[in-house]
Amino acid sequence: MKNLFSTSLFILANILLLLTGCKEDELPSSGEGGDIQSLPIKLTETDYTSDNTYYLLNDDEPPEVYFDKSQRSFYVNQPLQISLDDEQCFLLRFYSPREISNVTVWATIEGYEEDFKFIELEKVMPFQQLKIQIPFATQDLTAYTRTGKKIKIMQNPYLTAENITLKVECQDPYYKKLQAIRCTWRISFSDYSGYHWNPQYYKYKLLAPHAREAVALALNMSYMYSSERFEKALHEFGPLHSDNNKTEIDKDALLKKVIAYRGLSFGHCSGVNGVGQGGTEMYCLNEWCFLEHYVDDSFETHTVFHEFGHNLGYVHTGNMSYEITGPGWITLCANVYRDMSLDKDLPVYSRRFMHTRKNTNRYDHTNYYRASKYVIEGAELDAIDGGLSPWRGETDPGGNEGSPVSLKLDASDVPNATATTFRPKDVYVYGDTMYVVNDAAGHFSLEIFSIANDQKTHLESIMEWTENNETNTFSRQPNGVFRANGKIYVTHEGSRTEIFDARTKGHPFITCIGNGNWGTGPTQTIHAFDVSLYKGIIIIHDKRYMNFVEERLIQPGTLPLIYARSENLGETNGTYGIAVDDRSGLLYTTHPNKRIDVFKPDDMREGTAPKRIRQIACKNTPYALDFYQGRLFVSSNGTEKFCEVNPDTGDIIKDYTVIEDITLQAPEKFCIRRNTLFITDRTKEGACVYAIPMNKLK
Template sequence: MIYRQTMKRNFYTGLLALFCVFLTVGCQDDETICYVNGDFFNQELPLVITEADYNTDNTYYMLNDDESPDVYFDSGQRSFNVSEPLQIEMGDDHDLRLRFYSPRALRNVTVWAKIDGYDEEFRMMDISKVMPFQQLTVRIPFAVKNLTAYTRSGKKIRIMANPYLTRENISFSIESDDPYWKRLQSIRCKWRIAFGRYSDTQPSWRYKMKASHTREAVAIALNMSYMFSSDKFEKALREFGPLHSNGDRKEIDKDALLRNVLNHRGLVFGYTTGVMGLGGGTTFGMHEVCYLEHYADDKSITETIFHEFAHCLGYGHDGNMTYEQTGPGWITLCHNMYVDLSLSKELPVYSRRFMHTRKSRNRYFDDIYVPSQYVIEDPELDALDGGLSPFHDDMSDRGGDDGKPVAFRLDYDDVPLATPATFRPKDVYVYGDTVYVVNDADNNYSVEIFSIASGRKKHIGSIRQWARDEAGTEITETFTGRPNGVTRANGKIYVTHEGSRTEIFNASDHKFFTHVGNGKWGTGAYQTVHAFDVIADKGLVFIRDKRSLVGVEERILEAGKAPVIYTRSPNMGEAGGTYGLAVDRHTGLIYSTHPSRRIDIFIPADLREGISFKHANQLAYKNRPYALDFHEGRMFVSSDGEEKFCEADPETGDIIRDYTIIGDITLRSPEKFCIRRNTLFMVDRTSDGPCVYAIPMGELK
C-alpha cells in the first residue's frame, strides 16, 4: 500500500537536486562518500536505517511523560490527521522529519521521494522499524556531491547536487508490507486530532490532560476512525434498528449520518473532572477512566466515548444517539462493533497492553490494574510486555538452600540484652548461613539476624528501626504493627506486619529499600489488609493478608517507591489467627493456610495480568493450620490440636504422619517454620521459653 504526502510545489526551471543523506555525520567537500553513524554510505540510495541507528541525536519520542504541556497543547507541534498518522516533511535546514502518531510500531517502511524536474519517484530510504510515537530526524545538508538512485520503474538515475532545494519542491510517499499499515491506510475519516487545555475557570476543565492521556487519545482516535471507515461498521449500521435524534422517533438518515461521521472536522481531546465527558463540535473531553477502560481487555466500557462523539455530530440527549431514550441506539451499536473489532484484533490499537497506561505514574488516580473483561493473547503483545503471565523463571532465587543440615536451639540467650519478655520468635527464614527471626514481643518488634557459619550461632544484627526519605525529609520508622513473616530473595529481605505494610530491606546492609502497602488497611492499588506471610517465586512477591493473596512484581521494585499491586485474589474470608504461605517447587502450586481449618491452593500458571487470582482448590485440615512448607515433594503443616506438626497429603490434606515428637524434642506450641538446607527450622512459642529449633530433616523418618 502507498501513502502519499504532497507539498505545494513551485517549479524552478532546470532545478537539479539531491543531497547526501545522513543521521549524525555528513560528507566533507573533498570526499566522495558519506557515512551514517560510523557506517560508510557510498552515495547510492536508498539509505538503510535500522533500530541500531537510533540515538538521542536523531530520535525523540513524542507525548512522553516529561514532555511539556506547552508542547503537546500546541497544535502546531502536536496534531495529526487520522488518515495520515505518519507525517513526513522537510525543514528549512534540509532535515527530513518523520513523526509517527501511533502506540504501535511499523515495520519495513520505504520512503519514496519526488523532486520537481525529475520524471519519477526514487527510492530514498528504507526503515526497518518506525517506533511508536517516534520523531526521527534525518539531516539533509546542501548537496555537494551527485548521488545515484533507483526509480519505481527500476531505472538507475543520477541526481545532481543543488543547494536550492526547498520543501515546496519535494514530496514523499510511503510503502510498507506491515499489516498494521494496511489498517491505517483504510481509514477514510478526515479528522484532525489535537489536544486542548480548555478553560481555566470552568470547573469541569480545571484539570488538564497529562501526557499519558494524550497517548491514549491517539489510540482512541485511530480506533474510532478505523471502525467508522470499515465495511463491517457500515453493514452493522444499516442492519441496526432505527436511530432517532429526538423523542418524536423520526428516523435518522443513516447514509447521511455516515457521511457526517467520515467528514467530521476533527477532535480536540481534553480532560474533564466532575463529569465523565463534554463534547460538541470539535470539543472532546473525557475523564481519566474513559481514556483507560475502552479496551476489550480492560473494562470494555465505551459509553462516554460514543456519547460525546454523538454530541460532536450535533445530537442532543433526546432520541437514542446519546442516552438511548427511545431504545438501543448509537452507543450500543458502536460499543458492540468496537468490542468485536478489538477481540478480532482488527482495531489499530486493540489491547491496553500496547501502552499499559494503568501502570503509568503520570496520571491523576492510582487505581489498581483492573481485571480484564476479555483476555487477548497475542505474540506481538507478548514481545512488548513478556506475556500475560507475570512469572519469569530467571528471576527465581534458588540460592541459599545448600549447606549441611544443622541442629541447635536458639532463644533469648542468643540475643544481646534480651529477656524472655523481649524476645518471642514468630517466624524464621534461613538463607545460606544467615538466619532471620521475626520477634513480635510486645514493644520490642524486630528482626534478629544470626550467622550459623561453622556450625556456631552468632547474633550479627537487628532490624528495629530505619530511616526513610519522604519528600526530601528523613524520617525514622519502626514496625507499626505486630510482625508476622519473613523471607529473602534476590538480595532483599521482606518482613510482613499488621500495620498493613510489608517492609523491604537490602540483604547486604539491612538498610530500608521500600515497602508494599501504604500502612492503611484497604484494597486499593497500594494497600493490603494487614500482612501476615510472604514468599517470592519466579519474579512475583506474594503476600498473604487478612483477606486475600496479593502479588507484586519484583522487577518494578524501586528504592523509596511503593509498588502498585499486580494481582489480588477475591476475599477468602477474614479470621483471627496466623496465616501461612508456601510454594511447592515440584508442582509450582502455592498453598496458603486459613484459620478456618483449611488450606487454599493457587495455580500460578493460570495467573494472567489483570485477572483476579482465584484459588483452584481447598483442602480441609483436621486442625487449625498455622504454617506449611515443602521438602522434596512432601508437605508439612503446623497446627493446633493434638497433632501439632505433621506431614500431610498435598492433594487431600489428610494427615500422613504426626511429628509432634521428633527425637528428644516435643513441640508444644509450634507455629511458623521453614525447611532449608535439609533442616527444619521451627518456631515453638511456649509460654515459658519461646525458641527456634533447628532439626535435621533426616530425623523426620
C-alpha cells in the same frame, strides 16, 4: 532523560526506547552513516539514535509543543507524515502506538523522468520522528528507478519541498489497515486555557500519556466508522432519533457526516466525564476515558461516543447522546467497537500497546491495576510486555547453599532477653544469617543472628526504624519474615508488611506494603500474617485474602499497590503459612479452618481475584508449611504436630513430632533451607528455634 513509562519496568526495551530521546530542537541536521555513494539509504532499528530519532508526545515533551497544532497534529487517514523540511532534511513522523515494517520511500525530483528508491526502513517505530539530511543536497549519487534503470542524481543544494515528491510503499498489514481509513479528521491537542464555559473543568490539562492515548482512540474510532462492519451494523440497528419525538435520522447522511467531520482537538477535563460541542473540534475527556475504552480494560465507552454525538450536533434528547428513546448511538458504537477489538480488527485493539494505566505521569495514582473485561492475548502483545502472567521475575536462588545446621536458639542467645521478652514466632534463613520474628508482648522485634559454623551470634535487633523522619515500630504483633533479593519482609497485625534493606549495615527501612489501616483499598491489607516471594511477586496472607504485589515496584518512599487480591478465604484468627511447590508451580496456603488452599499462580491476572483450584482438608489445624525435594511438611496443633503430608490429599504420610532426641511441643512457623528444618517451638517454658538437618527426617 528519565524513562517515561516509569512504572512499567517490564515493558520491553523497544518500548523504553520509544519514549526516550533528545529534545526535538537538539536534533542534528544530518544523519549517520558517513558518505553515501548510492541510494537507497537503508536503516534498521539499530540505526536509530538520538542523533536522528525523537519520539513524539513523550512524557518529557513540553505542553507548548504538543498543544501547538503546527508541530503536533495529523490526519487520521495520513498518520505517517513524510516531507522535506527547510533544512533539506527528510522528516518522517508516525502518529501510531504500533510499529510498521519494511517501509520504502520513493522520490521524484523535477527534471528527472522517473521516481527512484530513496529510503528503505526496516521498521518505523511507534510515535517516531526520523530526521536525516538528504545526501543529494551535498553530493552526486547513484539511484535506481522503478524499472531498474541506474541513474545519477546530481548534487542540488537548492532543492526544496516544492521540487520533490515523496511516496510511501508498505505492505505491512497494520499500515494497510491505516490506509483503509476513509475519515478525514484532523487530530490535535488543546489545553483549553481560558475557556469561558466552566473553566474549572479544564484546570488539569491534557498530559502527554493522554495525548498518546488520544492518537489510539482517534485511529480506532475513525477506522471503525470507515469500516463495512460499522456501516452494516448501523443499518441493521434500530432507529436513531434526533429528539424525544423520535424523529428518525437518515443513517446514510449520518455516516457521511461522520466520515467528513473536520476533526477533533483532544483535551482533558475534570469534574465531568467529558465535553463535546456541536460542529466544533472540541473534544475533552476525563482521564479514565483515555484508559477504559479498551475491551481488555474496563471497556467503558459511553462517554467517548456520547461526546462525539455532541460533536455531530446532537443534544440530550433522542438517543444519540443519552438513550432516552431507546438503545441508540452509544450502544451501537460500543457493540461494534467491542467486536472489532476482540477480533483484533481495530488498529489499537489492546491497552497493552502502551500500558498507560501503569504510567505514573497522570493524575490518578490509585488505579494502576484493573481487571480486564475481556482478555486479549497474542505474540505481538507478549513481545511488548512479556505476557499477561505477572510471574516473570526470578525467584531468588541464593542463600540456600551450605551444609546442614544443627542447633537450638532461645532467649539465652539474645542480649538481655528472657523467656518472657523473646518468643520466636517465625524464622527464615538466608545463607549464614537467621532472621527471627519475636512477638513477645511489649518487645516486638526482628532478631538477626549469624549461624556460621553452627555457632549462634546475635547481630542486631530491629525494634524501631526511621520513616519519613519519624521513629516507627511494629504497631501490632509481628508474624512472618522472608528475605529475597536484598530485602527483608516482616508482616505484622498492624496491617503492614515492613521492608528493610538486607545488604546495608543497620538494615535501613525501605518502604512497606499496606498503609497501616485495615481495609481492602489499593494500598491496604487486613492485618498481615505471612509473606513469601516467587518469580517477582510478593505474596502476603492477611486475615481474609492472599495479596499479590509486584516486587519491581518496591522503591524507597513509594507505597506499592496491590496487583491482585484473592477471593475471600474466610476470616478467622490464627497462624497462616505460604509455600510454593517449585515442581508443580502451585501455591499452597494454610487456613485455621483445618484446610490447605491451593492456587495456580499462572492463572492470575491483573486486578482479578484468583480463585482456589482446590481445598485440602486437614486432620488438624495447620500452621505453616514448606516443600523439600517435592515433599510437603506441615506444622499443626494436633497430636501429630509436625508431619509430612500428601500434597494432593492432605493425608499424613509420616509423623515427625519426635525427631531423634527432639520432641516438638508447640511448633508453629518454619522454613526448610540449607537442607535443614528451622522451626519455632513455642513452649510455655521458653520458646526456641530448632535447626534440624533434613537427613534426620527419613
